[in-house]
Structures are given as structure tokens and as C-alpha cells.
Amino acid sequence: MAKPGYTVEIDVRRAGALVVLLGAAALLVGLFLWMVGPAAAREVQAACNGMKPSWQNGAFRTLPAKAPDFTLEDSAGNAVKLSSFRGKMVLVNFWASWCDVCKAEKRSMKTLASELGDDLVILSIASDAEWAKVDSSLRVALGDRTGASDQPFGAAPFHILIDPPGDKTLGKVATSWGLEKVPETFLIDREGNIVMYLVNKRDWSADVVQTCVQSYLDEP
Numbered sequence: 001m002a003k004p005g006y007t008v009e010i011d012v013r014r015a016g017a018l019v020v021l022l023g024a025a026a027l028l029v030g031l032f033l034w035m036v037g038p039a040a041a042r043e044v045q046a047a048c049n050g051m052k053p054s055w056q057n058g059a060f061r062t063l064p065a066k067a068p069d070f071t072l073e074d075s076a077g078n079a080v081k082l083s084s085f086r087g088k089m090v091l092v093n094f095w096a097s098w099c100d101v102c103k104a105e106k107r108s109m110k111t112l113a114s115e116l117g118d119d120l121v122i123l124s125i126a127s128d129a130e131w132a133k134v135d136s137s138l139r140v141a142l143g144d145r146t147g148a149s150d151q152p153f154g155a156a157p158f159h160i161l162i163d164p165p166g167d168k169t170l171g172k173v174a175t176s177w178g179l180e181k182v183p184e185t186f187l188i189d190r191e192g193n194i195v196m197y198l199v200n201k202r203d204w205s206a207d208v209v210q211t212c213v214q215s216y217l218d219e220p
Contacts, residue, residue: 047211053196059178064193067092067186070173072161075131075153080161083192085121089216090188094163094174096127097137102183105201106141106156112204112213113157119217122158127171127182129164189216 055063067090071081082090093109095102106124113122126134135153142154153160163171170179177186187196195216202209 044211044215047208048196048215050208051196051198051202051212054199055197057178057184057197057199058180059176060194060197063197064189064195067188067192067194068176070176072125072163072173075134075160075162080123080159082123082188085123086192087190088119088121089190089213090121090123091213092123092125092186092188093183094125094127094170094177094179094185095183096170097133098128099182101201103137103141105183105204106138106154108202108204108206110142110157112209115205115210116213116217120213123161124156124158125161125163125171125173127163127165127169127174129162131162134160134162187213187216190219 059068067082069081069083071079074080082092091112095106109122109124113120126137128134136148138154138156138160139148139151140154142156143149149155163173166172166175168175170182174182174184183201185198185202186194187198189195196212
């Protein structure tokens with residue numbers, strides 16, 4: 001027969017050991033979370049740097065900068081205003097139907113639009129005077145091995161706007177945004193600030209793009 005108090009002593013020892021184990025586990029979890037946070041931030045920063053952004057142009061000396069508002073016409077004749085997309089991330093891509101380099105990035109831009117969903121708005125702004133040329137260019141850019149797409153504007157999953165040129169080759173909005181050549185692209189955050197400026201074409205389906213853009217989408 002057990003001595004009085006013996007069973008209680010064993011329970012206290014077990015409880016003490018359990019407390020120590022739980023404390024150690026909590027410490028490990030906290031250490032893990034502490035390490036994961038900076039590691040994830042470094043991964044995002046590396047991805048954004050991998051996109052090789054520029055931080056100034058003729059119109060914006062430094063970034064971030066407030067995105068100037070504009071209103072342009074879409075293919076259905078509707079007036080589309082940049083500020084109407086406030087609250088969403090917006091990718092503003094300036095291009096032109098006569099620019100072969102511009103057409104080369106359209107397929108990967110289609111992939112980006114499909115994978116990141118409605119939270120990312122893509123405005124594809126063509127420095128052209130005729131919709132027919134924009135249509136023809138996108139049918140070729142978004143076609144397949146058999147040839148050009150038979151869908152209007154190649155069934156592009158993004159907003160297509162036209163920015164008719166003034167006295168120069170590029171459209172008036174493109175020029176006001178400091179552009180001298182195309183393609184050039186701006187990433188605008190939910191509050192309407194330009195947070196990234198990209199000169200020349202990009203592979204929009206690349207992992208670094210997905211990681212970087214998704215990090216902005218994840219911000220509250």
C-alpha cells in the first residue's frame with residue numbers, strides 16, 4: 001500500500017516536467033516565428049530587386065510618388081479613369097502596336113493577370129491613333145503556334161486603353177508620365193502611389209514577379 005502523500009508527489013513532478021516542456025515548445029515556436037519573419041521579408045526584397053526597377057524618370061524624381069490621374073478610352077468607347085481603381089493594385093503598362101518588344105511581353109502579362117486575379121488591375125495603354133492597329137497587334141501577340149488569335153484583341157484579360165499621340169510618337173499620357181520609349185510599366189499601390197517603375201520588357205510570369213507583386217497585394 002502506498003505511503004500517504006507519495007502519489008501527490010509523483011503528480012507534482014509530472015506537472016512540473018510538463019510545464020517545462022510546454023515552455024520549451026513555446027520558446028521554440030517563438031524563435032521559429034522570429035526567424036521566419038525576417039527571412040520572408042528578405043525573400044520579398046530579393047524578388048523585388050530581381051525585377052530591376054528604376055527609381056526615377058523625367059516626371060518622377062524619386063519614388064514612391066503620387067500617380068497622376070488620367071482618363072482614357074477603352075475598346076468599347078468607355079471613359080476609364082485611373083483613380084477609379086483606388087483600393088486595388090494597378091499595373092500600368094505603356095506600349096504601342098508598332099513596338100515588337102512590347103508585344104513580346106504580352107503573353108506573360110496574360111499569365112500574370114490570370115494567376116493574381118481581380119485584386120491586380122492591369123491597364124495596357126497603347127500609344128496609337130487607331131483601334132484596328134491595337135487589335136491586330138494583340139491578336140498576334142496573344143496568338144499561338146498556328147497563328148494570330150481570332151478573338152478581338154486576342155481575348156486579352158486586361159483593360160486595353162488608347163492614348164493617341166500628340167506631336168510626338170508616344171501618347172499624351174505616356175509623355176506626361178516621363179516616357180521617351182516603350183514599353184515601360186508602373187506598379188501603383190492601393191492608395192494611388194507609384195511604388196515601382198520598370199523600363200523595358202519583363203517576363204511577367206517569372207517567380208520574382210509573382211513574389212514581389214503578391215507581397216504588395218498582401219498588404220492591408
